[in-house]
Amino acid sequence: MRALVWLRRDLRLQDNPALSAALAGGLPVEAVFIYPTEQNAALAEGAAARWYLHHSLLALQRALAAVGIPLRLLRGRAEALLPSLCAERGIERLFWNRLIDPQQEDSDRRLTELLRRAGVSCQRFEDDCLVMPEEALKDDGSVYRVFTPFWRRLNDRLHGVIPAGRLSAVPRPVATALPFSTMEVEGLGLLPPHPWHKKLQAHWQPGEAAALERLTRFVEGDLAEYERQRDLPAADRTSRLSPALHFGELSAARVYTSVDQRLTHETDDKTLTSMRRFLAEIGWREFARHVLCAFPHTRLRSMNPRFDDPAAWEPDPGDEKLRAWQRGETGIALVDAGMRQLWQSGWMHNRVRMLVASFLTKNLGIHWREGARWFEQTLVDADRASNTLGWQWVAGCGTDAAPYFRIFNPDTQAAKFDPEGAYRSCWIGERPPLPPIDDLKTSRERALARYRSIVRESPKNR
Ligand SMILES: Cc1cc2nc3c(=O)[nH]c(=O)nc-3n(C[C@H](O)[C@H](O)[C@H](O)COP(=O)(O)OP(=O)(O)OC[C@H]3O[C@@H](n4cnc5c(N)ncnc54)[C@H](O)[C@@H]3O)c2cc1C
Structure with missing residues (x-):
């Protein structure tokens, strides 16, 4: 009997509620990542993001292998692949983190039903957003359509509160380190045949470890000047954490907390303004997810x-x-x-x-x-x-x-x-x-x- 963690846009070991829960259960743990074949699928990426994903998966596979967790990489529909993988590997418990995407929500529901019928116990954890859309409604139960009151309300609620169970350290090794090969990630075929993506290498270092380093460097350095510099493209002093947040190499909770914790001790007004402004940008990411969830048609049609x-x-x-x-x-x-x-x-x-x-x-x-x-x-x-x-x-x-x-x-x-x-x-x-x-x-x-x-x-x- 084994436990399986299904990783999607949470390509990290730290602050990963699904992974932590799987490990806490005491069963041997394996991990799986599934890239869709359909171009329109919620988890499909464009060409540049596929390059980033390819390298992020290499980093993830290496990090998981170091703590004794094998990562299987598959291509296709999760609803078709997961039930047979669970049967084949003797998986008794399946863990994953929720993604705030309306299309993904529907497929999660169908998958849970399928697996329950096959006798696999499924546990899904809240991730991706700081506060889940259904918990961030106005008093009358409707969805916020204006950012400022939305963020005022959420930020008041979050300030000083580390979301319970959302932050956790990289797990200690659970088995001996596994051999590591790049073959499986290459087999996913994420890299476009055109060598265009090669130039991206000079600008990005995908993977959880590099993302954490970037966060620390930003919080200890450019953050203080964020308010003054954020609109100057030549200064290039924003965090550049957007791909790390998109692929979940960092959790939104980690990014929020690492700035929020400093607010209480900060005495310089300019730095405080910068910190609040940066947190509000994380708020825009949150707002975007909540809006798309409430109005899924806006992906293709105008809200107005x-x-x-x-x-x-x-x-x-x-x-x-x-x-x-x-x-x-x-x-x-x-x-x-x-x-x-x-x-x-x-x-x-x-x-x-x-x-x-x-x-x-x-x-x-x-x-x-x-x-x-x-x-x-x-x-x-x-x-x-x-x-x-x-x-x-x-x-x-x-x-x-x-x-x-x-x-x-x-x-x-x-x-x-x-x-x-x-x-x-x-x-x-x-x-x-x-x-x-x-x-x-x-x-x-x-x-x-x-x-x-x-x-x-x-x-x-x-
Ligand atoms: C037309 C248009 C398209 C955009 N497309 C994307 C996109 O596909 N993916 C994406 O992550 N951002 C998108 N943005 C928002 C924003 O431009 C980027 O998040 C930001 O430039 C990323 O750089 P950074 O990490 O250095 O940001 P920072 O200024 O350091 O901000 C920190 C984080 O806050 C979030 N954030 C900041 N601004 C916004 C915003 N306006 N909306 C939502 N989240 C925000 C991002 O996660 C970002 O990493 C778009 C903005 C515009 C105007």
């Missing part, structure tokens, strides 16, 4: 139904403009720098993400879904919930979104956030400037005219 009206978008923007945006060839320097940072490094600074998204959806009038799709393929931190919220926020069609009539002006943004041009020259280099693919003033007026037409036409105003 007015934006499902084709009149909200340019009737025929043409593929060329989209391609120029993707390649960083719009002729708008800050937009192009951002898109090249994305292509070269699998990541883009948040301030520039907002600008490139505003340029695509508002100036070019191209649907936010096209931009979200490109980000899904090219970001190492591509995350359904945060990406959907980010795009709809900028396009003005999401919950608590920027007003649709606010159109970022790239020149003003550059003067404010990249005054020396250091970010632009870092990603564009000395290349001669390209003529802009669209005029900023007329494209802005076109966008405003489109929005006026859908506001006028909306059922509310008829």
Whole structure:
């Protein structure tokens, strides 16, 4: 008889409630990771994130082998694979952590039923979010649609309270260390055939140990200046923890607690402001998950139904403009720098993400879904919930979104956030400037005219 831990986006040994519970049961423990074959599955990743996942799994397998836990890597549907694996390996108890994703919730329910019928006891633990969506509702039982009251309420509740059972050390070895080979991870076929992903190596070090080091370095260093520096893309002083949080190399509880614990002892006002601001960003990640869970349709459709009206978008923007945006060839320097940072490094600074998204959806009038799709393929931190919220926020069609009539002006943004041009020259280099693919003033007026037409036409105003 054995216990099995099913790992998904919790690729860590520390603070892993499912793993801790499996080990506490006294049975020999094995672990499994299953990558889906369907491209649309909740656990499927885009190309850049697959590169990150490949390396994160190598690190995970090595760390588990060192404490005597074998990690099996499979490809297919969990509902088809887990029952037969349990039967084959004599698994009596199965443990996993919950993911806050509506599609995943449905499949978890079906799987639990299947396994229970086969006599396997299943235990699922709360993870992924600091507070589960059903515990973070307004007093009247409805879902928060505005971030500020949502976060005020949650933060008050969490401050000073380490979520019970959520933090735990790396387990002590449970058996002798196992041999380790990279073959199994390679067999998953996560790396794209195009060698594009090789350049990502210079920018990222996947795996739990590297993520913990990054967290410690950030908390002891750049965090103090976060409020002042977070909007300056050239300074590059945000935490860059987004892929580690997406893949669960770090738990949200660990990141929150490591900053929250310092709040009580901190006396410097500037540092306190920075700490609170950083925690609020973790709050946005939380908010994005809760919103997607409550409104699953928003992954593909706008939260504000007015934006499902084709009149909200340019009737025929043409593929060329989209391609120029993707390649960083719009002729708008800050937009192009951002898109090249994305292509070269699998990541883009948040301030520039907002600008490139505003340029695509508002100036070019191209649907936010096209931009979200490109980000899904090219970001190492591509995350359904945060990406959907980010795009709809900028396009003005999401919950608590920027007003649709606010159109970022790239020149003003550059003067404010990249005054020396250091970010632009870092990603564009000395290349001669390209003529802009669209005029900023007329494209802005076109966008405003489109929005006026859908506001006028909306059922509310008829
Ligand atoms: C159009 C658009 C698309 C985006 N797509 C994604 C995405 O696919 N995946 C993703 O993780 N973030 C996304 N973001 C949010 C944000 O840009 C990144 O989380 C952030 O830039 C990651 O860098 P960091 O880890 O250094 O952030 P920090 O500033 O150090 O913040 C710490 C953590 O807080 C969370 N966070 C910060 N800002 C946000 C936010 N606005 N929404 C949700 N969580 C946030 C992230 O987990 C981040 O790692 C998107 C934003 C926009 C405008």
